[in-house]
Amino acid sequence: MYVLGLDIGGTSSRALLVDASGRRIGYGKAAGGNPAAHGTETAAANIRQALEPALRGVDPAEVAGAVIGMAGIGALDRPVFDRMWASAGLRCAPVVTGDLGIAFAAGTAEPRGTVLIAGTGAIAARIEGGQPTVISDGLGWLLGDQGSGFWLGREAARAAVHSLGRGESDGLLTRLVAGHVRDSRAGDVPDAGGGAAGAPTGAEQGSGAGWPPVDGRAEAIRIVVHLQGRSPLELARLAPLVSRAAAEGDPDALKIVSMAAGLLCATVAEVRAEGESTPIVLAGSVLTSQGPVYAAVRDGLGAPTVLAGDAAGAAAWLAAREAFGLDDEEARRLHRRILREE
Amino acid sequence: MYVLGLDIGGTSSRALLVDASGRRIGYGKAAGGNPAAHGTETAAANIRQALEPALRGVDPAEVAGAVIGMAGIGALDRPVFDRMWASAGLRCAPVVTGDLGIAFAAGTAEPRGTVLIAGTGAIAARIEGGQPTVISDGLGWLLGDQGSGFWLGREAARAAVHSLGRGESDGLLTRLVAGHVRDSRAGDVPDAGGGAAGAPTGAEQGSGAGWPPVDGRAEAIRIVVHLQGRSPLELARLAPLVSRAAAEGDPDALKIVSMAAGLLCATVAEVRAEGESTPIVLAGSVLTSQGPVYAAVRDGLGAPTVLAGDAAGAAAWLAAREAFGLDDEEARRLHRRILREE
Structure with a gap:
């Protein structure tokens, strides 16, 4: 007999089949399956694609259980999902759940503690009996996700355009951001100018006629117009530049890292009693990449932390x-076998 | 003989015709004419519509000059604009310029000083010989516009969802924001969930299955999902709620007002030498509404300020x-006649 664990996010769907001893039997990966981002039809098709290699050579009727950790679960059309599930030959009823309990289980076999996920977004939860009972942040890029990959990228871009606007183009972070945007613009087809949401409020002024153009400001405006014309979440791609610049001592980057860590620690503090000794699991690319934000969060929390392992493994467990x-x-x-020994 | 002054923004186009003595002869208003937001064709058509009533009963050949202050000037297709201009029977060559010099002239007849515009966006400039020579901020809602109407609205929404997420729903600002969003959602057609840019990163988790729903958090998530699904600039509509709540002593609102004023003063400081005695003109709805942000900016600048009058009048002047x-x-x-005595 086997069990399935699935980790379904916005950019990838992963499925892991293990046997009763915890041995990996099959694994599959496909495009994102977040139903809020893609719609359930597309999400289900992508999940099905991840299931195929995971189940290869196995009778799907022998799968005794499945847990699915899914981002965007609120938008899931369950009948559509269930039809896909049955069409894969699976007979067990899957448990579909949010990703907080899964991320926690990816770090510890304990039933109680705290989980902090900092990927593109940022969210923390108090976990009791394996389930989140109190949640903080996770409030999206526009109003929340403080200290997340999006937040780091936005602060990097903000620092860069502010420096460029003042005629300061020497800082490492500024150069990295400007270079990234130049590369990204070079790959674009020229466009006719954004729509209402993309049009900067006063930003295009610096490139207009009527006063002496300033090179730095013109470059700042180009970056603003480029970034406002794209999905705001793409700013998360700049997050690794902050780590790189911080590692080389760039003062802007060090300040952003320190602020991000402070915000993430505050998010944790909202769901955790002071002096609590339960484990804190750190998950999401901003933390599991073990860069400067991770180091500052770990030091700032003042409690033992553990890094989350594979979420599909945790779901299978x-x-x-x-x-x-x-x-x-x-x-x-x-737990040790599935999550620690691979 | 007459002159025309035009004030062209994202939401309105206004045209004022005055005679040599400064008397108002004609006035017209139409939809926005910002070419970056609407494209030059639509912008030109709207400007033409504002010109019509302004020129009624007057021979357009007798218009001796025109100044046009225009947001989004960088995207202007000049031949398209010039055809529209000629088709209105106008023979004079119009001066098309950004809105910084115009906003400054709407407050003072002096050639040198500082202008701060805080409307949906926020920008400041050092003015010499009537033209901006150094500019700060104006870097758009995503990365800049610190202390602007957008910024105020976003901070209001942020404070509200943060409070609601913690189960605190009593604050005045929180109630005003939640009420505004409820009214706005009630007017919506139900939608099938946003696209990639609109999908909150971890925000939908609170409404998903798998853990006990908390009313406050569920409301916070509804607000986040609603606002992320719309143009970010609509957040500027929440700015007046900050003023209202601050006037009644709401601590969140007072904090936001004080931060906004600090950011706007810092934007001014970037373009102004300390101890300078030239006039500071304050323009844009956040300031000309003379609410608490205006009061805090005026007190914070430590230099005499003057409120901008009608921008179309300034252009005509x-x-x-x-x-x-x-x-x-x-x-x-x-200047006194056109801008002070109406």
């Missing part, structure tokens, strides 16, 4: 615990 | 000074 009726000791052993 | 060859004394007298 949760499925196994349920399907095979493991006791706590067996569950801990299986 | 600039046109008159040029067309009629006025000396400084005559120009000052005409």
Whole structure:
């Protein structure tokens, strides 16, 4: 008998099949399956594509359980999803859940503690009995996600255009951001100018006629117009530039790292009692990349932290615990096998 | 003989015809004419519509000069604009310029000083010889416009969803924002969920299955999803709620007002030498509404400020000074007549 664990995000869908001993039997990866971002039809098709290699050579009727950690779960059209599931030959009823409990389980076999996810977005939760009971942030790029990859990228762009606007183009972070945007613009087809949402409010003024153009400001305006014409979430791509510049001591980057870590620690503090000794699991690319933001968060939390492992593995572990009726000791052993020994 | 002054923004196009003595002869208003937001064809058609009532009963050949202050001037297709201009029977060559010099002239007849515009966006400039020579901010809603109407609205929404997420729904600003969004959602047709840019990164988690729903958080998520699905610039509509709540002593609103004023003063400081005694003109709805942000900026600048009057009047004044060859004394007298006595 087998169990399936699925990790479904905006950019990828991953499926892992393990047996009762925790051995990896099959694995598949496909495009994103977040139903809020893609719609359930596309999401289900992509999830199906991830399931195929994971189930290859196995009778799907022998899959005894499945747990699916899914971003955007609120938008899931369950009948559409269930039809896809049945069409893959799967007979077990899958548990579809949010990604907070899964991310926590990807770091620890304990039932209680705190999880902080900082990827494109940022969210923290208090976990009890494996489930989130109190949540902070996760409020989206426009109003929240403080200290996230989006936030880091936006602050990097903000620092760069501010410096360029003042005629200061020497800083490493400024040069990295300007270079990234130049490369990105070079790949664009020329466009006729954005729509209402893309049109900068007063930004185009610097490139207009009527006063002496300033090179730095003109470059700042070009960056603003370019970035406002794209999905704001693309700013998250600038986040690694902050780490790179901070590692070389760039003062703007160091300030952004320190602010991001402070915001992430504050997000954790909203769901965690002071002096609590339960584990804190750190997940999401901003943290698992183990760059300067991770180091500052780890030091700032003042409590032991553990990095999240593979979320598909954690989902498979949760499925196994349920399907095979493991006791706590067996569950801990299986957790180590699935999440620590690969 | 007459002169025309035009004030062309994203939401309205206004045209004012005055005679050599500064008397208002005609006035017209139409939809926005910002070519970056609407394209030059639409912009030109709207400007033409504003010109019509302004020129009614007058021979357009008798218009000796025109100044046009235009947002989004960088995107202007000049031949398209010039055809529209000629088709209105106008023979004079119009001076098309950005809105910084015009906003400055709407507050003072002096040639040197500082202008700060805080409307949907925020920008400041050092003015010399009537033209901006150094500019700060104006870097758009995504990366700049610090302390602007957009910024105020975003901070209001941010404070509200943060409070709601913590289960605190009593604050005045929180109630005003939640009420505004409820009214706005009630007017919406139900939609099938936003696209990639609109999809909150982790925001939908709170409304998903898998953990106990919390009313405040569910409302916060609804607000986030609603606002992320619309043009970010619509957040500027929340700015007046900050003034209202601040006037009644709401601590969140007072904090936002104080931060906005600090940011706007910092934007001014970037283009102005300390101890300078030239006039500072304050323009844009955030300031001309004379609410708490205006009061805090005025007190924070530590220099005499003057509120900008009608920008179309200022454009007409600039046109008159040029067309009629006025000396400084005559120009000052005409400025008082056009901008102060209506």
